[in-house]
Amino acid sequence: MNMPMTHPSTMEPAMTPAEEPILDLRRLSKTFGEVQALNGVDLAVQPGEFVTVVGPSGCGKSTLFNIVAGLEEPDAGSVLRFEGQSVHARQLLGQVSFMPQRDLLLAWRNVIDNAILPLEIEGANKAEARAEAQRMLPEFGLAGFADKYPHELSGGMRQRVALMRTFMFKRDLMLLDEPFGALDALTRTMMQRWLLDVWQKHKRTVLFITHDVDEAIFLGDKVLVMTARPGAIKLSRKVDLPRPRGADLVTSPEFISLKRELLDAIEEESMKTFGPASH
Amino acid sequence: MKRRSFLSTLGLAASTAMLAAPAVQAADLESVSLRLKWLPQAQFVGFYMAKAKGYYEDEGLDLAINPGGPNLLTENLVATGADTFGLSGGTDSVFAAIEKGLPITCIGISHQETPFVFVSKADGPVQEIADFKDASITTWFTGANYVLFGMLAANDIDRTDMNIQPQQVSVTPFVDGQVDVVTATRYNEYYTLMQRVGEENLKRFVPEDFGVSFPRDTLIVGNDFAAEHPELVQGFMRASVKGWLDAFADKEAAIDLIMKEAPTLERPHQEFMLDEVEKIMLAGAAAEQGLFTIDMDAVSSAHQILVDYDVLGGPIDLEAAFDSQFIDAIPSAERLPE
Amino acid sequence: MAGAQPVARRFGAVLPLLKGVVVLAAVLLAVELLVIAFDIRPYVLPRPSAVLEAILRTPAAYRDAMVRTGLETLLGFGAGALFGIWIGIAFSRLRFLRETIFPIFIVSQTIPVIAFGALVVMWFGNTILAKAVIVFYLTFFPVTVNALLGMRAVDEKQVQLLRSFGASDREIMRKLRFPTALPHIFVALRIASALGLAGAVVGEWFGDTTGLGVLLLQGMYAENMVAIWASILCSAVLGVAFFAAIGLAEKRIVFWGGESA
Structure with a gap:
């Protein structure tokens, strides 16, 4: 059941143009009753790429993620391609590793058993899955916490367990929906750096939602800015900053100029939401 | 270890409880049951005696004695075939069952006289029946009330403005003086009253002294069973009579038997109960003809009271409802103590 | 490592039971003193010592009654709990079942046991099964309702997460x-354990020979207050034991405390 990983042979996140995007969305729209959440999203993610998505609140980021995770079907006329195939969203269930905003750990499972939940659902051998999780614990900063239950863990730790669960579900595309949104600033910075380490080691393709521009630039190969609702891609910028990235990066002129550009775009969209015309 | 032994105890208890029901039965015995009107007590000891001595088996019956309870109508259980025989409430409940069309017949009457009496305090305001008029009275509205009405009517007392309330389980209101006249069975509540107030402080009003009689504790059988197995019905009556005579002959053994059946009962109370029950079982017509005599005069008078008070929609066919053939087939000499 | 913790754990398990016994003893002592101090007549409230004496006079009768009533409760409660959970699961998964059968259940629960008990005796006779059925009737419904409620109280986000892992409805049921x-x-x-015990006691009023209900009824009939209180005391002990056992099981099974993650 475990798919062989089809990572690009190059260690560089940069992609050759000839390569097929792992995820390709065109004119993707979604309407709930009267409300249009998404309106013509065009987005392509190359294998091994780390793409971050920022946008004003309520711009339909989560709807976008639910569709890519297979939990919602887009409106008719939308194009959804995954690994070169045109697919229905529901065909993506079990094909994408999805991490929602909250950790959503199961209270009655300890760290190890929470981490292996997706493998269990796949039908993997439980003992083997546990052994594998055990090996991965130190990397996720959870060494010695194997038998702890969620209520015994701090918020940052719980989030790491959730991330580990997402990593153990070995899928080429990972969707992370504001995984650090609820953490304090310090913990969040630690987690970001740590995520980059893990990502570079495991070489997965990541689509990462955040409302924090610093985070988006710090992590991403590419940053997408979404428009206010109905959501669409307003702006796409490559982040040509060297990896591995350190804490001093955020003070570099390149970082700051990119941040300014992105913030301007977001602010323009936020104004639409809060502007006198809308209310 | 501890848990295992607890569980095995439970398991054992479960299996014995399950196995206890289908007891050993010889192949040629007919399985039948007798549903009592109440839980095991001396009031029913003759049946237990007959069973213990094997009299039912001698008659080809494998008889199970099923206790009654506050919400069980013996007539219903016999009519539906859940039980073969029943010791039901009394002539009143038989009338009601027949009126409802239940296929049962009364084949013997245990208590020849009204088993309840009305009790006042010897030094209280109620000294004679005429004093009932201004007294506060409690009685059971399940039959005893009609006995009271009959007594009042027979003595020309108009009950329309009287204070007659339903009686609850306890006689305490009477003991405490909140009630002037209380209803008591001769073998149970009267005993409690004697314990609490002392017999010398009590005054009894016996219905028979005022021209009213209400025979109770009726033996009944389902009509189909009686038609198909008259010999077994006959056998049941013969064995029951023998059991009762044995119980009267050796009361010590009889009380032992009932105490074994229900160990938490009070022995002195059970002894008193057996004495009282003996008196009313051998009173009236039974004094001459023996146990379980169906005294049609007493039955008709009870019937008349219930018709008069519109408890019954109209007269019922008493000849069909009360069938003396089984009890009369046993000579009186065999139905009386030596 | 294996030393202190299991001991503490085992003690922790016994503790609530022990506490219950101590509290019961204290209450009995207080009542004893009150009865003596205020010279309360025995037929209003007998002295607890007289009640205990009555139990010790015929211990076998009370023991048998407790075993019998306990067994009835256990059988009916076990069946009711399992059925309640099972039907709760069925209801949560199959909407048409919920809409057609649930109202029937509700109607069934409006029938008082006292009306229903006579029927049960006609159907099942004086067997232990009859009492177990009454206990079952009283226990399955609250379990069904709460099982259904609990399963619908699930965090939809967690359901979505499991679905994104490719989980089937059955797996979501089992794992979440x-x-x-x-x-x-x-x-x-x-709740059901208390209801079930009461059901077993009342069930024994429909013609039975052993059980706490029978003892209670005999006591009431003869206005033997000591006997009444003796059977009440035995029922209380049985009830506390059931309640404690369930509490113990709950502590072990729902160790995370029940608040959603």
Whole structure:
């Protein structure tokens, strides 16, 4: 059941143009009753790429993620391609590793058993899955916490367990929906750096939602800015900053100029939401 | 270890409880049951005696004695075939069952006289029946009330403005003086009253002294069973009579038997109960003809009271409802103590 | 490592039971003193010592009654709990079942046991099964309601997460909904254990020979206050034991405390 990983042979996140995007969305729209959440999203993610998505609140980021995770079907006329195939969203269930905003750990499972939940659902051998999780614990900063239950863990730790669960579900595309949104600033910075380490080691393709521009630039190969609702891609910028990235990066002129550009775009969209015309 | 032994105890208890029901039965015995009107007590000891001595088996019956309870109508259980025989409430409940069309017949009457009496305090305001008029009275509205009405009517007392309330389980209101006249069975509540107030402080009003009689504790059988197995019905009556005579002959053994059946009962109370029950079982017509005599005069008078008070929609066919053939087939000499 | 913790754990398990016994003893002592101090007449409230004496006079009768009533409760409660959980799961998964059968259940629960008991005796006779059926009738419903409630109280986001892992409805039930419902189910089990015991006692009023209900009835009939209180005391002990056992099971099974993650 475990798919062989089809990572690009190059260690560089940069992609050759000839390569097929792992995820390709065109004119993707979604309407709930009267409300249009998404309106013509065009987005392509190359294998091994780390793409971050920022946008004003309520711009339909989560709807976008639910569709890519297979939990919602887009409106008719939308194009959804995954690994070169045109697919229905529901065909993506079990094909994408999805991490929602909250950790959503199961209270009655300890760290190890929470981490292996997706493998269990796949039908993997439980003992083997546990052994594998055990090996991965130190990397996720959870060494010695194997038998702890969620209520015994701090918020940052719980989030790491959730991330580990997402990593153990070995899928080429990972969707992370504001995984650090609820953490304090310090913990969040630690987690970001740590995520980059893990990502570079495991070489997965990541689509990462955040409302924090610093985070988006710090992590991403590419940053997408979404428009206010109905959501669409307003702006796409490559982040040509060297990896591995350190804490001093955020003070570099390149970082700051990119941040300014992105913030301007977001602010323009936020104004639409809060502007006198809308209310 | 501890848990295992607890569980095995439970398991054992479960299996014995399950196995206890289908007891050993010889192949040629007919399985039948007798549903009592109440839980095991001396009031029913003759049946237990007959069973213990094997009299039912001698008659080809494998008889199970099923206790009654506050919400069980013996007539219903016999009519539906859940039980073969029943010791039901009394002539009143038989009338009601027949009126409802239940296929049962009364084949013997245990208590020849009204088993309840009305009790006042010897030094209280109620000294004679005429004093009932201004007294506060409690009685059971399940039959005893009609006995009271009959007594009042027979003595020309108009009950329309009287204070007659339903009686609850306890006689305490009477003991405490909140009630002037209380209803008591001769073998149970009267005993409690004697314990609490002392017999010398009590005054009894016996219905028979005022021209009213209400025979109770009726033996009944389902009509189909009686038609198909008259010999077994006959056998049941013969064995029951023998059991009762044995119980009267050796009361010590009889009380032992009932105490074994229900160990938490009070022995002195059970002894008193057996004495009282003996008196009313051998009173009236039974004094001459023996146990379980169906005294049609007493039955008709009870019937008349219930018709008069519109408890019954109209007269019922008493000849069909009360069938003396089984009890009369046993000579009186065999139905009386030596 | 294996030393201190299991001992503490075992003691912790016995503790609530021990506490119950101590409290019961204290209450009995207080009542004893009150009865003596205020010279309360025995037929209003007998002295607890007289009640205990009555039990010790015929211990076998009370023991048999407790075993019998306990067994009836256990059988009916066990069946009721299992059926309640099972039907709760069925209801949560199959809407048409919920809409057609649930109202029938509700109607069934409006029938008082006292009306229903006579029927049960006609159907099942004086067997232990008859009492177990009454206990079952009283216990399955609260369990069904709470199981259903618990399974619907699940966090939709967690359901979505499991679905994104490719989980089937059955797996979601097993790995998510059922564990989420467990704390709710235990609340119902506590209620049901008390109801079930009362049901067993009342069930014995429909013509039985052993059991606490029989002893209670005999005591009431003869206005033997000591006997009445003796059977009440035995019922209380049985009830406390059931309640404690369920509490113990709850502590072990729903160790995470039940608040959603």
